[in-house]
Structures are given as C-alpha cells and as structure tokens.
Amino acid sequence: MSIVAADIAAGAATDSGRWRVVRTVAVKEWLDIYRDARFRWLAALTLLLMICALIFGVEQVQRVDRDRAAAAQADRQIWAGQGAKDPHAAAHFGQYAFKPQSPLALADPGIDAYVGTAVWLEAHKQNEAQFRAARDNPLSARLGSLSLAFVLQAVMPLVAIMLGFAAFAGERERGTLRQLLSLGVRPIDLLAGKGLAMVGVLLAVLLPAFIGILMCCFIFVDASIFSLGDQVMRLVWLALGYVLYLAGFTALALAVSAFSRTSRVALVGLLAFWLVNGFLVPRVMTDVVRDASPLPTALEFRQAIAQDKKKTFGHDESHPAFVAFRDQVLKQHGVTRVEDLPVNFRGLSLRQDDENGYRIFDRHFGVLQEAYDRQDRWRAALGFVFPFLAIQPYSMGLAGSDTRGQYHFTHAAEQHRRAIQAIVSDDLIRNGRYGDPAYVAGPELWARIPAFSYRPPQTGWALSAQAVNLLILVSWCLVAGLFAVYAVRRLRPL
Amino acid sequence: MLEARLLTKIYHGAPALDRLDLHVPGGEVFCLLGPNGAGKTTTVNLFLNFIAPTSGQALVDGIDAAAAPLEARRRLAYIPETVMLYGNLSGLENLAYFSTLSTGQRRGREELLALLREAGLQEGAAYRRVSGYSKGMRQKVGIAIALAKEAKALLLDEPTSGLDPLAANEFACLIENLRQRQLAVLMVTHDLFLAKQCGSRVGIMQRGRLAAVFNTSDIDHTGLERAYLDVSRQAVAS
Numbered sequence: 092m093s094i095v096a097a098d099i100a101a102g103a104a105t106d107s108g109r110w111r112v113v114r115t116v117a118v119k120e121w122l123d124i125y126r127d128a129r130f131r132w133l134a135a136l137t138l139l140l141m142i143c144a145l146i147f148g149v150e151q152v153q154r155v156d157r158d159r160a161a162a163a164q165a166d167r168q169i170w171a172g173q174g175a176k177d178p179h180a181a182a183h184f185g186q187y188a189f190k191p192q193s194p195l196a197l198a199d200p201g202i203d204a205y206v207g208t209a210v211w212l213e214a215h216k217q218n219e220a221q222f223r224a225a226r227d228n229p230l231s232a233r234l235g236s237l238s239l240a241f242v243l244q245a246v247m248p249l250v251a252i253m254l255g256f257a258a259f260a261g262e263r264e265r266g267t268l269r270q271l272l273s274l275g276v277r278p279i280d281l282l283a284g285k286g287l288a289m290v291g292v293l294l295a296v297l298l299p300a301f302i303g304i305l306m307c308c309f310i311f312v313d314a315s316i317f318s319l320g321d322q323v324m325r326l327v328w329l330a331l332g333y334v335l336y337l338a339g340f341t342a343l344a345l346a347v348s349a350f351s352r353t354s355r356v357a358l359v360g361l362l363a364f365w366l367v368n369g370f371l372v373p374r375v376m377t378d379v380v381r382d383a384s385p386l387p388t389a390l391e392f393r394q395a396i397a398q399d400k401k402k403t404f405g406h407d408e409s410h411p412a413f414v415a416f417r418d419q420v421l422k423q424h425g426v427t428r429v430e431d432l433p434v435n436f437r438g439l440s441l442r443q444d445d446e447n448g449y450r451i452f453d454r455h456f457g458v459l460q461e462a463y464d465r466q467d468r469w470r471a472a473l474g475f476v477f478p479f480l481a482i483q484p485y486s487m488g489l490a491g492s493d494t495r496g497q498y499h500f501t502h503a504a505e506q507h508r509r510a511i512q513a514i515v516s517d518d519l520i521r522n523g524r525y526g527d528p529a530y531v532a533g534p535e536l537w538a539r540i541p542a543f544s545y546r547p548p549q550t551g552w553a554l555s556a557q558a559v560n561l562l563i564l565v566s567w568c569l570v571a572g573l574f575a576v577y578a579v580r581r582l583r584p585l
Numbered sequence: 586m587l588e589a590r591l592l593t594k595i596y597h598g599a600p601a602l603d604r605l606d607l608h609v610p611g612g613e614v615f616c617l618l619g620p621n622g623a624g625k626t627t628t629v630n631l632f633l634n635f636i637a638p639t640s641g642q643a644l645v646d647g648i649d650a651a652a653a654p655l656e657a658r659r660r661l662a663y664i665p666e667t668v669m670l671y672g673n674l675s676g677l678e679n680l681a682y683f684s685t686l687s688t689g690q691r692r693g694r695e696e697l698l699a700l701l702r703e704a705g706l707q708e709g710a711a712y713r714r715v716s717g718y719s720k721g722m723r724q725k726v727g728i729a730i731a732l733a734k735e736a737k738a739l740l741l742d743e744p745t746s747g748l749d750p751l752a753a754n755e756f757a758c759l760i761e762n763l764r765q766r767q768l769a770v771l772m773v774t775h776d777l778f779l780a781k782q783c784g785s786r787v788g789i790m791q792r793g794r795l796a797a798v799f800n801t802s803d804i805d806h807t808g809l810e811r812a813y814l815d816v817s818r819q820a821v822a823s
Contacts, residue, residue: 108689115685119674126673266669273633274687274734275658584635 109280116284117291124254124292134296137242137250141300144239148197149307155208156313159189162209167542175531178515178523179441185213186511188504188543190220193491194312194322195329198304199240201492210501212508212543215405215444217452219389220501239300240486243333244479245369248340250296252361254289255344257354259582264354269584278579282345286575289341294334301330317547324550328561329489335564336482342571349578372477380469386462396455403447404440416443438520445512452505456498463494468559475566485560488553495556499548507543514540586611586738586769587632592641594627594793601627603793604641611737614760614770616780619790620817625773627793629740632771633663646737659687662731662768666743668723672716676706676726679715684733692733703762704729705755721752728759739763741772745779757783777813781806789816 124130170186188210196203207220259281262268271281308322344361351357387395404410420439421427429436467484474481487493515536523530554561587609594602602624609615617625630636631643634654643650643657650657670679680697692700701711704725715723724744731739741760745753753776760783764770774780780787781801789797789812796816799809 111689111691112686115682115691119671119678119682122678123671123673266665266667267671269633269635269665270663270669270683271686272635273658273661273663273740274683275655275661276686277655585630 109277112276112280113284113287116281117287120285120288121291124288130254130292133250133253134292137246137296138299140237140242140246141239141296142303144237144242145197145300145303145307147237148200148239149311151200152192152194152197153311155192156311159191159208162187163189163542170540171534171537173534173537175533177530178518178532178536179214179437181532181537182214182512182515185211186543188212188507188545190497190500190504191313191316191545191547193496193547194308194317195304195325195490196492197307197311198238198329199486199490199492200236200238201240201487201490202494202497203492204236206494206497210504210508212504212511214441214512215448217448217456217505217508220497239304240483240490243297243300244336244482244486247293247296247333247337248365248369251289251293251337251340252344252358252365254292255285255341256348256358256361258285258289258345259349259579260351260354260357261348263352263584268582272582272584278349278582279576282349282575282579286338286341286345289344290334290338293337293341297330297333297337301326316545318549321550325489325491325553328550328554329486332482332485332489332561332564335561335568336478339478339564339568339571342568342575346571346575346578349575349582368477368479372473373479373483376470376473376477376480380466384462384465384469386459386466392455392459396451399451399455400448403444403451405444412447413440416440434520435523438516438518438523441519442513442516445509445516449509456501456505460494460498463498464556467494471560471563474560474563475570478564478567481560481563481567485557485564488557488560489550491547491553496548496553499552500545503545504543511540586646587615587771588642588644588647589628589631590642590644592628592631592643593639594624594631594636595639600793602631602638605793605795607788607795609738609769609771611767611769612764613785614764614772614783616784616787617771617773617790618775618777618780618787618813619796622792623790624793625790626742628790629663629742629771629773632740633658633661660737661740662734662736662738663740664724664727664731664742664744666746667720668727668730670715670718670723670726672714675712675714676701676718676722677711679726680711680729680733683730687730687734697729697733700729700732701726703732705759719752721748721755724748724752724756725759728756728763731763736768738769738771741770741774743774744772745774745776753779777809778806781809789813791816791819 166187170184173181173184176184190208192203192208210220211218259268262271272278304326305323308319308326312319312322343364347360348354348357351360402412404413404416407413417429417436417440420432420436421429424432426432471481471484484493488495515532518532518536519530522532587607589605589607592602592605592607593600605624605628607615617628619625627636631638632645632650634643634650634657637651645657646660648657648660670676671682674682677694677697680701681692684697685691698708698711702708706722706725706729710718710722715726718726727744745756748756757779760770760772764783764785772780772783784801787799787801787804787809788795796819797812799812804812
C-alpha cells in the first residue's frame with residue numbers, strides 16, 4: 092500500500108477525521124433536506140401551525156387575564172363597600188381569590204381549562220376552584236383547542252419521523268448505502284451525522300416557536316405577579332425536555348430505518364408507534380391508573396369532609412365539642428359563666444372551630460393531592476418507552492398549568508381565607524361582647540384585610556416535582572439512542 | 586492486492602461461490618465473465634464484506650475483509666453497474682461528500698474539479714444536480730470518487746452495462762489509466778470486448794467456480810467468445 096493511501100486510510104480513522112466525517116454527513120443531509128421541496132413545505136406548515144397555536148394561546152391568556160383583573164377589582168370593591176356589619180357575617184359574605192394564569196400557559200394550557208380559575212373564600216369552608224373555561228366555553232374546549240404543546244408533543248414527532256424514516260432504508264433502496272459503506276465509513280458515524288442533521292432541522296423549527304414564547308413572555312408577563320427571569324428559566328428547562336423528547340424520536344426513526352428492508356416498512360412501523368405513543372397509550376394508562384389508584388368522586392370527597400366536620404361544632408352550641416371547649420375556656424380563666432370572660436367567647440369559639448376545620452381540610456386536600464401525584468407518577472412510569480407519558484406532565488409542570496400548580500394556588504387561596512378568618516375573629520374577640528348582637532365592624536376593618544396576592548412558585552419548585560419525568564425523558568433518549576446504535580451495527584447494504 | 590483463498594459462499598445449501606482461488610496484483614485488470622448466477626457479483630460482495638463468506642478468505646492488501654471490513658473497504662474503490670449518487674447534489678458536491686467520507690479529509694474545489702476532469706466529466710456538468718446526469722456521467726463521477734480515495738484496488742460490477750459504445754470506450758480508457766497507476770482491478774462484466782480490451786487476464790465463472798482463466802494477450806476476441814460459450818453450454822448441459 093502506498094504511503095498516501097495509508098495516510099488517507101488512517102485519516103478516516105482518527106478522531107478529527109471521524110468528526111469531519113460526521114460533520115460532512117450532517118451538512119450533506121442538511122443540504123439534501125433544504126433542497127427537498129417536500130421538507131420545506133412540511134417545515135413551513137409546522138411553523139405556521141406553531142404560530143397559530145401561539146396566537147391562540149396569547150389570545151386565551153390575555154382574555155383570561157383581562158377577565159380576572161376586572162373580576163378581582165369588582166370583587167374587591169364589593170368587599171370593601173359592604174358597610175358596617177358583624178365581622179363573622181362579613182366572613183360569610185366572602186370574596187374570590189383569582190388565579191393569575193402562568194405566562195407559559197400560552198404554550199401549554201394544561202389542565203387550566205378544567206380546574207377553575209377562582210376560589211370562593213368564605214367562613215368554615217375550603218372551596219374548590221370554580222369557573223372552568225371548559226364549562227364556560229365547551230365548544231372550543233371540546234372541538235377547537237389547539238395549543239403549542241399539542242404541536243410540540245404530537246406534530247413534531249411526526250416531523251422527526253418524516254425526516255428519518257428513509258434515512259437508511261431509503262439509501263438502501265436507492266443503492267447509495269452500498270456506495271457509502273463501500274467507502275469504509277463507520278455506520279456509527281453515518282448515524283451520528285444523520286442524527287445531528289435531523290436534530291438540527293428540528294431545532295431550526297423549534298427555535299422560532301421558543302423565541303415566540305420568549306417574546307410573548309417579555310410583552311405580556313405581569314411583573315407584579317410573575318418574575319420574568321423565572322419564566323425564562325422555566326422556558327429553558329421546558330426546551331430541554333422537548334429537545335430530549337424529539338431527540339429520542341430522531342434516534343428511533345433512524346433505528347427503525349436501519350432495521351427496515353424498505354422505507355415504506357419503516358414509515359408504517361414508525362407511524363404505528365406515533366399513534367400508540369400519542370393517542371392510545373395515554374388513554375390506556377389513564378384508565379389503568381384510574382382503576383389501580385382511584386380518586387374519590389367530588390361527591391364522595393365533599394361527603395368525607397362533611398363527615399369529619401360533624402366532629403367539630405360550627406354554630407351548634409349544643410354540640411359536645413362546643414360544650415367541652417367552653418368548659419375548658421371557663422376553667423382556664425377561672426370563671427363559671429362566659430359573660431364573665433375578659434374576651435368575647437363567640438369570637439374564641441369561631442376561631443377554635445376554624446382551627447378544627449383547617450386540620451380536616453389539610454388532611455383531605457393533602458390526601459387528594461397525594462393521590463393526584465401518585466396517579467401522575469404511575470402514569471409516567473412507561474415514559475422511557477412511550478415518552479408522551481412523561482413529556483405531557485413535564486410540560487404542564489414547567490408551564491405551571493398542572494395539578495401541582497393548581498394545588499399551590501388553592502393552597503395559597505386557603506391561607507388567605509384563614510388570614511381573613513383570623514382577622515375577623517380577633518376583631519370579634521377583642522371588641523365584641525358575648526351575647527351582644529349589636530357589635531359591628533366598619534369599612535376600616537374590611538380595608539385592613541389585604542386583597543389576595545398570589546406569588547406563583549419558582550422554577551426550582553416546579554422542577555423538583557418534574558425531576559422524575561426529566562429523568563424518564565433522559566432514559567427515553569438513551570434507550571432510543573442505544574436502539575439506534577444496535578440497529579446500525581447490524582446495518583446491511585443489501 | 587486482491588486475493589481470494591478457497592472463498593466459498595453457500596445460500597440455503599447451494600454454493601453461490603465454490604472455493605474460489607484468485608490473486609489480482611497491483612497493475613492488473615482481472616475480468617470475471619460468466620452467465621447470470623455464476624457467482625461474479627457474489628465475489629465482489631465478499632470482497633466488500635457486504636455478505637459474510639461461508640468459508641475461506643477475501644483479502645484486500647492482506648487484510649481479511651470479513652475480519653476487518655472497514656480496513657479492507659478503505660483500501661478499495663467500488664463502482665457498481667450504476668453509480669448511485671444523491672440527486673439533489675451536484676456532481677462536485679457528490680464527489681466532495683464521498684471523498685471526505687472515504688478519507689476523513691477535505692479536498693479543495695480545484696482539486697475536486699481536476700479529479701472530475703480526469704474522470705472525463707465536463708466542467709459545466711460538475712455544478713449541475715446529478716438528478717439530470719446520464720448513466721455515463723454518473724460512472725465518471727464514480728471513477729472520480731475512486732481517484733479521490735486513492736484506493737489500491739478497484740471493484741467494478743458490470744460498469745459499462747447500458748452505456749453507449751462511445752461512453753463504454755471512454756470508460757475502458759479510464760480503466761487503463763487506473764491500471765497504469767498500479768491499481769488492482771477486478772471487473773465483473775458480460776462484455777467480452779471490454780474484457781479483452783481492458784483485462785490483463787480474464788476468468789470465466791460457472792456455477793460458483795472459476796472454470797477457465799486466460800491471459801488476454803494469449804487469446805483473441807473470437808477465441809474468448811468461443812471459450813465463454815463453451816463454458817456456458819457446459820453449465821446448461823450439466
């Protein structure tokens with residue numbers, strides 16, 4: 092062998108030579124895709140779909156925010172203008188806590204439309220959220236919903252499949268695979284180059300979408316509620332999740348293409364997986380998890396709380412718990428009649444009843460949220476094979492539109508309700524006289540009670556809940572990558 | 586340079602290649618003739634390790650193609666019946682692509698154009714997309730790829746099939762050029778005239794065996810044709 096030929100053969104085997112091969116394959120694939128009108132159309136249509144979804148998302152978030160702001164202002168005016176009345180009656184009069192919609196909900200509205208955007212805060216009760224968009228506007232919720240998350244989760248894998256199904260099988264059919272392999276190229280280098288090109292194309296389609304979300308965040312974020320930096324951080328993690336999701340699909344498409352005799356076989360196999368992953372498995376897993384770890388119905392949940400609430404006394408002065416509490420208070424103050432107490436006993440008893448109720452609510456709502464979390468964990472367990480199961484909750488979680496985000500809001504609303512109860516009960520304890528129905532508080536007390544101000548959780552909080560799903564997405568990417576490596580090691584040109 | 590040692594390939598109990606012994610040194614063009622199914626393409630595929638031998642060895646520059654296929658392939662150039670290229674790329678881009686993949690090194694545009702010129706492709710055609718190329722033009726790009734690779738051995742599998750006489754003649758000249766560069770050339774063909782014109786030796790295969798080998802200098806066209814027909818008739822008779 093000549094020295095030149097030996098040098099050349101060695102050149103292809105060195106690390107720099109191999110990287111050059113990988114890069115050359117990637118550039119050639121890029122060029123091939125760029126010059127193929129079918130892919131230009133596919134990319135353009137996908138981009139258009141994303142832009143439309145983003146516009147719909149912005150419109151939806153703005154409408155909800157506008158409605159929320161107007162309703163919150165009107166509700167505050169009603170609260171502050173209620174005039175002089177018994178403080179506890181004011182607590183019963185109640186007010187709303189409105190949920191500000193996360194800016195990233197414009198990309199992934201998650202469960203927002205189904206769980207309600209406001210909680211009615213009133214004495215003795217921890218209410219569930221109400222005003223559900225899906226109920227208020229059922230037609231669009233059922234038939235007309237298009238979100239960027241749907242495009243990213245369902246349409247983009249299809250783009251990856253379209254880019255990759257013929258990567259090896261098509262070359263085999265055209266005869267170029269023989270030509271390539273006869274050069275002494277490592278199949279693994281071909282895989283890396285093709286994978287790099289495909290991921291590059293997908294990123295080129297993804298990037299405008301994420302830039303669009305970022306710009307929307309800059310323009311529409313309410314800085315008094317949401318930190319812009321935090322939203323950007325969430326967006327970065329969200330992008331990472333989608334890159335892993337789509338990189339896995341890229342590897343899978345390449346693997347199936349390498350295994351398949353023809354590109355048609357590869358396409359059919361990949362489309363079957365796409366349907367199963369995106370539509371069948373999520374539904375089946377939802378049913379399986381629901382049966383394996385059932386949630387109480389709304390009626391059962393309320394009945395269970397009501398059952399426990401019977402153990403405390405409310406306004407029932409003949410309730411054994413009320414009698415026991417009264418006797419305990421009298422004993423503490425060394426008096427025999429509630430009229431002789433230095434403070435208003437009615438206020439004390441109301442505060443005690445509230446505190447009894449808080450423990451009951453915390454337990455029931457906590458158990459419910461644990462059940463939601465458990466269901467979410469089980470549902471995502473097969474995500475390393477069917478990644479839709481992991482990307483869906485991950486995306487909702489980072490967008491702040493999942494059950495945990497909702498729980499964070501309802502928990503904050505409940506804390507605000509408790510603060511209201513504490514203020515009105517304290518006012519009654521200090522200023523009222525037992526048995527004197529004439530005591531009323533004035534507007535200055537209502538004004539002292541601050542309006543509900545919700546601080547959404549930070550990225551770290553969302554990420555801690557989604558760490559498992561992120562790991563599952565990493566596993567999916569690794570599994571698909573290993574499958575691709577295995578497939579190209581068996582690559583045959585014939 | 587190219588050597589087959591008792592090279593055998595059996596498909597479902599039937600030998601496609603039966604204990605082939607062959608040696609093609611550098612600077613020689615060995616033409617394999619024979620009817621369809623004689624084992625010619627199987628021989629090429631075994632040197633490329635596109636299929637694994639049942640027994641025996643296919644050696645390229647002393648390297649066992651089955652044991653170290655990448656090393657063996659890096660020393661080979663391969664031109665099939667129709668050189669398959671990427672239709673969306675120009676001839677120049679195709680050459681740049683295959684050249685970089687085979688050597689791990691990038692060549693400059695002028696160097697690549699010179700290779701295409703040497704292979705007989707007109708300069709204007711180098712910038713056109715290959716989807717508009719004739720078969721002869723594709724074969725020329727294939728030759729340019731082989732030149733760029735600076736391979737020591739060349740495998741040709743019916744490279745002039747379907748070419749018009751002029752293009753086939755041009756191709757023959759290119760083969761001669763490669764032979765003079767001391768490449769070992771193994772060419773599978775049905776074209777007796779091409780075999781006589783280009784070959785240093787001609788082997789006639791029958792049922793997976795090398796039935797006869799001639800020095801082309803020792804035999805004329807008529808003799809070669811007669812020998813070929815005799816071997817083919819024996820195959821049919823048996």
